[in-house]
Amino acid sequence: MTSESETTEKMTAALRKAGIRVTRQRIALLGVLAEATDHPDAVELHERAKAIEPSVSLATVYRTLSVLEEGGVVHRHAFEGGGARFETTHEEHHDHILDVDTGEVIEFQSDKIEQLQDEIARELGYEVVHHRLELYCRKKT
Amino acid sequence: MTSESETTEKMTAALRKAGIRVTRQRIALLGVLAEATDHPDAVELHERAKAIEPSVSLATVYRTLSVLEEGGVVHRHAFEGGGARFETTHEEHHDHILDVDTGEVIEFQSDKIEQLQDEIARELGYEVVHHRLELYCRKKT
DNA sequence: TTGGGTGCAAATCATTTGCAATTAT
DNA sequence: ATAATTGCAAATGATTTGCACCCAA
Numbered sequence: 624m625t626s627e628s629e630t631t632e633k634m635t636a637a638l639r640k641a642g643i644r645v646t647r648q649r650i651a652l653l654g655v656l657a658e659a660t661d662h663p664d665a666v667e668l669h670e671r672a673k674a675i676e677p678s679v680s681l682a683t684v685y686r687t688l689s690v691l692e693e694g695g696v697v698h699r700h701a702f703e704g705g706g707a708r709f710e711t712t713h714e715e716h717h718d719h720i721l722d723v724d725t726g727e728v729i730e731f732q733s734d735k736i737e738q739l740q741d742e743i744a745r746e747l748g749y750e751v752v753h754h755r756l757e758l759y760c761r762k763k764t
Numbered sequence: 765m766t767s768e769s770e771t772t773e774k775m776t777a778a779l780r781k782a783g784i785r786v787t788r789q790r791i792a793l794l795g796v797l798a799e800a801t802d803h804p805d806a807v808e809l810h811e812r813a814k815a816i817e818p819s820v821s822l823a824t825v826y827r828t829l830s831v832l833e834e835g836g837v838v839h840r841h842a843f844e845g846g847g848a849r850f851e852t853t854h855e856e857h858h859d860h861i862l863d864v865d866t867g868e869v870i871e872f873q874s875d876k877i878e879q880l881q882d883e884i885a886r887e888l889g890y891e892v893v894h895h896r897l898e899l900y901c902r903k904k905t
Numbered sequence: 906t907t908g909g910g911t912g913c914a915a916a917t918c919a920t921t922t923g924c925a926a927t928t929a930t
Numbered sequence: 931a932t933a934a935t936t937g938c939a940a941a942t943g944a945t946t947t948g949c950a951c952c953c954a955a
Contacts, residue, residue: 644909644954665945680912685945687910701842703896706944720885723893731888736880740899743872744861749901752864755844756897758881760890785929785934806920821937826920828935847919 630654641694648683651676656697662708662728702728702757718756771795782835789824792817797838803849803860803869843869843898859897 720729
């Protein structure tokens, strides 16, 4: 069990590392992001952050998400339909399966596919800077 | 060489097949789409269509693109940055490489990757409805 | 103290839509 | 004739930004 103050300390450290000021709003948002496992969008993150720190505005959520993204702390995904969805950056790179019926997001990782991508790009005279692989799926019956 | 009237006939046939009325605006847009090899966005398509048929409005471009998409005549792509970009549907499925410096789009196709995608989804209890694979690349030096 | 950060409201950007006029069938 | 289609302008939805106040360093 992580105590509230421990969590706050962790958020504070992360913000310090990113070289930006530690504010109530940013601690709240970062906390919410850390807990989330469902790739929420900005509005959803705003709702959750407000529950912790009512003064957080949607504008600040957007501004902070951009700063955190630049700092490599969060990843922004532009899945089909609706606005951008976010997740905290984790060690291993991964791609996503999206359940077209529920909107649920499942992460997966395939070295083989990554390799093939590099190969294909190389053959065409390119090198992959980053990529996007999303499988829009339905649960098998 | 395809004559102008031949092109118009082709467009007319396509619209008839899609079960929608043949209008000057739609013929112009469809003609522009057929010629394009660069995955233009709606504004660009509007510019090009206006050169053929000045009465085409941007609203009609958007409306027609949606209808044609539903009819399977065109594909809509939501690449990173900017608005949607379109291409006429062609036989073989393919994915895209995007030159991050020039915005150029290169098409490619890999059965191996497709197979791996299906495999991954299946193992997780899903079946792929459709997917999105985009390689954001830089020309090799 | 002071420059970064914030909330608010107004501005943007891509896209959609209501409506009255036009036009394909 | 008449229902589909259109242009225009206003509406939308997601995101950004200007500005005056606030607060972390």
